[in-house]
Amino acid sequence: MGIRALTIEAFVAAKTPDLSNLERDLLVLYHLNNLGSIEISSFTFLKEIALSMHLKDMTVLLHQNLDIAKDNKELFELITREYIN
Numbered sequence: 001m002g003i004r005a006l007t008i009e010a011f012v013a014a015k016t017p018d019l020s021n022l023e024r025d026l027l028v029l030y031h032l033n034n035l036g037s038i039e040i041s042s043f044t045f046l047k048e049i050a051l052s053m054h055l056k057d058m059t060v061l062l063h064q065n066l067d068i069a070k071d072n073k074e075l076f077e078l079i080t081r082e083y084i085n
Contacts, residue, residue, distance in 0.1 A: 006034060022083065029080045036073035043069055 010031035014024050043066040050058040 003035070003038065006031065006038075026080065026083055029076055029083065032076050033073065033080065036069060036076055039069045040066065040073060 010028060013027050013031075019027070043062055047059060047062040047066060050062055
């Protein structure tokens with residue numbers, strides 16, 4: 001429910017008529033960054049559970065997804081820095 005609310009908030013905020021294209025883009029990147037943080041936290045938590053249950057295949061899969069999520073978050077941060085500069 002929290003992810004849905006965050007996504008709806010981002011959509012509604014991006015539709016605000018008074019925002020410039022730059023402001024809309026930064027707003028979307030801000031929300032993507034927040035979602036990326038949630039994704040990283042979720043994969044980290046699930047990976048710890050898989051480790052404690054000795055589920056090797058699941059641990060490997062979650063580790064791969066965690067790496068992808070971290071890379072995506074870094075990409076969003078780089079894009080945001082480019083917009084700001």
